[in-house]
Amino acid sequence: MASAPSKLYADDVSLVVVLLDTNPFFWSSSSLSFSQFLSHVLAFLNAILTLNQLNQVVVIATGYNSCDYVFDSSSDLNRSFENGRMPVMCSSLLQKLEEFLIKDEQLSKEEPEGKIKSSLFSGSLSMALCYIQRVFRSGALHPHPRILCLQGSPDGPEQYVAIMNAIFSAQRSSVPIDSCYLGSQNSAFLQQASYITGGVHHKPQNLDGLFQYLMTIFATDLHSRSFIHLPKPVGVDFRASCFCHKNTIDMGYICSVCLSIFCKHHKKCSTCGSVFGQAQSEAASASDKKRKTPET
Amino acid sequence: MASTHVTKRAKYKTTIKDPGTPGTLRMTFEKILFVPHNPKSAGKLDVEFRYIKGKKHTKEGSNKPPWLNLTNNQNGSFIFEFENYSDLQECRDFVGKVLAKGGEVSEKPTVAYPDEQLSAAEMELRIKLLQEDSELQKLHKQFVLSGVLTETEFWATRKKLLDREASKKTKQRLGFKSAMISDIKPSTDGRTNKVTFNLTPEVILQIFAEKPAVHRAFLSYVPNKMSERTFWTKYFRAEYLHSTKNSIAAAAEAAEDEELAVFLKQDDILASEARKKIRRVDPTLDMEADEGDDYTHLPDHGILREGSKEMTESQNELYKRSLSQDINRHAAVVLEGRAVDVELEDTKAVAEALAVKTEIESSNKGESDGDTSRERLDRLSRMTEIEDLQGPNTLPLAPLCIKDPRDYFDSQQANALRSSGDALGEIEQIKCGLSTQEVYGSLRESISSIKAMGLKEPIVKPEVAHQVFDALTNSISNTKYHIGKNPQESVLDRLPRKTKEELLHHWTSILELLKHFWASYPITTTYLYVKVNRLKDAMSNIYPQLEEIKGSVPSELRHQVSLLVRPMHQALDAAIQHYEASMQKRSAQSGERPNGYV
Numbered sequence: 001m002a003s004a005p006s007k008l009y010a011d012d013v014s015l016v017v018v019l020l021d022t023n024p025f026f027w028s029s030s031s032l033s034f035s036q037f038l039s040h041v042l043a044f045l046n047a048i049l050t051l052n053q054l055n056q057v058v059v060i061a062t063g064y065n066s067c068d069y070v071f072d073s074s075s076d077l078n079r080s081f082e083n084g085r086m087p088v089m090c091s092s093l094l095q096k097l098e099e100f101l102i103k104d105e106q107l108s109k110e111e112p113e114g115k116i117k118s119s120l121f122s123g124s125l126s127m128a129l130c131y132i133q134r135v136f137r138s139g140a141l142h143p144h145p146r147i148l149c150l151q152g153s154p155d156g157p158e159q160y161v162a163i164m165n166a167i168f169s170a171q172r173s174s175v176p177i178d179s180c181y182l183g184s185q186n187s188a189f190l191q192q193a194s195y196i197t198g199g200v201h202h203k204p205q206n207l208d209g210l211f212q213y214l215m216t217i218f219a220t221d222l223h224s225r226s227f228i229h230l231p232k233p234v235g236v237d238f239r240a241s242c243f244c245h246k247n248t249i250d251m252g253y254i255c256s257v258c259l260s261i262f263c264k265h266h267k268k269c270s271t272c273g274s275v276f277g278q279a280q281s282e283a284a285s286a287s288d289k290k291r292k293t294p295e296t
Numbered sequence: 297m298a299s300t301h302v303t304k305r306a307k308y309k310t311t312i313k314d315p316g317t318p319g320t321l322r323m324t325f326e327k328i329l330f331v332p333h334n335p336k337s338a339g340k341l342d343v344e345f346r347y348i349k350g351k352k353h354t355k356e357g358s359n360k361p362p363w364l365n366l367t368n369n370q371n372g373s374f375i376f377e378f379e380n381y382s383d384l385q386e387c388r389d390f391v392g393k394v395l396a397k398g399g400e401v402s403e404k405p406t407v408a409y410p411d412e413q414l415s416a417a418e419m420e421l422r423i424k425l426l427q428e429d430s431e432l433q434k435l436h437k438q439f440v441l442s443g444v445l446t447e448t449e450f451w452a453t454r455k456k457l458l459d460r461e462a463s464k465k466t467k468q469r470l471g472f473k474s475a476m477i478s479d480i481k482p483s484t485d486g487r488t489n490k491v492t493f494n495l496t497p498e499v500i501l502q503i504f505a506e507k508p509a510v511h512r513a514f515l516s517y518v519p520n521k522m523s524e525r526t527f528w529t530k531y532f533r534a535e536y537l538h539s540t541k542n543s544i545a546a547a548a549e550a551a552e553d554e555e556l557a558v559f560l561k562q563d564d565i566l567a568s569e570a571r572k573k574i575r576r577v578d579p580t581l582d583m584e585a586d587e588g589d590d591y592t593h594l595p596d597h598g599i600l601r602e603g604s605k606e607m608t609e610s611q612n613e614l615y616k617r618s619l620s621q622d623i624n625r626h627a628a629v630v631l632e633g634r635a636v637d638v639e640l641e642d643t644k645a646v647a648e649a650l651a652v653k654t655e656i657e658s659s660n661k662g663e664s665d666g667d668t669s670r671e672r673l674d675r676l677s678r679m680t681e682i683e684d685l686q687g688p689n690t691l692p693l694a695p696l697c698i699k700d701p702r703d704y705f706d707s708q709q710a711n712a713l714r715s716s717g718d719a720l721g722e723i724e725q726i727k728c729g730l731s732t733q734e735v736y737g738s739l740r741e742s743i744s745s746i747k748a749m750g751l752k753e754p755i756v757k758p759e760v761a762h763q764v765f766d767a768l769t770n771s772i773s774n775t776k777y778h779i780g781k782n783p784q785e786s787v788l789d790r791l792p793r794k795t796k797e798e799l800l801h802h803w804t805s806i807l808e809l810l811k812h813f814w815a816s817y818p819i820t821t822t823y824l825y826v827k828v829n830r831l832k833d834a835m836s837n838i839y840p841q842l843e844e845i846k847g848s849v850p851s852e853l854r855h856q857v858s859l860l861v862r863p864m865h866q867a868l869d870a871a872i873q874h875y876e877a878s879m880q881k882r883s884a885q886s887g888e889r890p891n892g893y894v
Binding site for chain 2 (some may be wrong): 022024025027028033034035036038039040042043086090091094097098101102104105108204205206208209210211212213216217229230231232
């Protein structure tokens, strides 16, 4: 459902939903320590709230086993977390974050060795989109929403389908997804998300200046993006993961009914159940060979 | 003119002013040969008709000498002067014949596959599609006319396009006119006592549709008892009698001639049909017919056909017609539509076709008459039911089957877990020697430390911030010039238009070639082998063309163009590699068969 134009609001009122990566396995091996990261982020959130009186910020923590809302600037519950050393907003966020981590740890179960330790990005993306939908339906007067993902964990290929679904629904509701990747490799999911929805993707070179990156690139509201130049990635990694093994592939088989991608020839599509025909001598069979080349 | 060649004495002139070299002109279907009488002169001419584009000649009545001017492709012309105009005429006719034939031949695309019989309609469809879509036409010209692909192969993948074109062409059947053309007014000839009725096939069809009694009479009388002409004469005599409003005379003639009587009576078929329809009507719903339709027997009904308001005796009732009956009948027939789609010229065929159709209809209605009454009763009871007193009426529905989405996602999870062991080579793996507890613990520690000490002071060091800002600004301004502001803006739009079109055309032609190439594997027949060879040659020719494009572009765009061209290269390379590998395998397998036939 597209948002109704909110003419009574100024053009630059924004609602930023921040997806914070709290995957402990990533943070224990990252060059940037979690507390430094939090300082950068908290200062940045404060700055967003000062840009415009009507701006709103929502923070969702992307954990290893679960996701949850940890901060909502429009709620009144922040009063109870008074702490002399920092603004009220920060202390309430930290408190909630701590509680979330405790809960998350309790949910952890014994994992087989060798599994990729990725966070539940698809879950937090879906929660963000649900929150934004609620804002859309709250009336004609609402800020322009966008999503900012601060991710460091690697992509979990088993989440490919869920993440792509979320990306397409964000595209449909015109919600840009900005992403800032803090890890060492490249994240194909984040690049695709920003490319498809019209957001900004950036991988900071110098993590000590993370606050400066956030302020320069990600604090820009949607209206100003029409005349402020933001960094563009040189190319997007469009490779998909196959549906059977979750490997990243660039040449594979596609079911012509539901467009699911497979790396090997199958008798039957596992998504829609359609049976693939026999290959005839000259004409192509039901699943064509398709080549996806990464755009550079 | 049955000759396959023409030989005449003529003079050959290169221009109009040239006096001309006398000699013999010999024309066959393939070429024109002119040999001068004097072997030493230089005017010998041997031209094939393929190169002749057109012809001009001087008119007979003018004062000019008889010249024939043949123009060729390169805009040169050959002028021949004949001895007299009849010679010119002959040659002109011959040339015209050859040119017409030649025109035909060049338009028909080369059908190399002799098994395919194309109907004229099919050819027309193809030509129309080619004319409408210039991209398709370019591809067609490039591949089919140069022999890389045959017609059949080219169109084999485009069946959907052809079908769509064909379905657009299904003719709409014209309905009947609403004017009552079956009501023919004769034209009278003032001089003689004849009246002339004009009868066209369209009118015949209408008469048969509107007057089933006449139709029945036609089927039974023609050609057994009388010819068609006699039949129509009698019919129009009846019409004339009606028009004279002389029902007494009509009765008298009807008594004499029984065939005529058929035309003069009321149409009993219509009456019985109306009665049948009334029986079939479902009073709850269907107003197909009602009591009022069977009005033909009612007395004093309506305006009489020829406008007379006289009351006449009932014995002549039979021979009167009323205007409303005819108009209603005509309207009913027009609304039914054109029931038969037969060539109108053959009256007998039309009559038979209509008869067959009415027979089918009446038999369909007739055989269900027994069941229909029961069915009607059923429907009546259903329509008039009282809902409160009925039991629950559950309609048969297919049960809704919503698959649990967790099934799908869980199965994917299981797959991922099972095979993630092998997939880790590419993907980054976090080397984590610590246990879960330790890891969570360290995270919580960070949070407590920040709670205790507050945010980092300063959040970011000024030098670092400055560095970051500089680097960002530089990279943004660089990429803006190289790639463009909008991440979704395409590189293609920044190239000059001609280059862009060429690149896109190359891409579609490469796709076409690759489609046919990959579809031909595995090679099982010689036809496929030959085809694959042709395709491979065409593909190798594309490489130099791509290089040319790259060279023609200004240097700052060259890198972009080479990036765009790279996937084309890759696709072609993959195809050619496959080809060479299969060739090697083939030659390794069949040592004693060098031509590669398996």
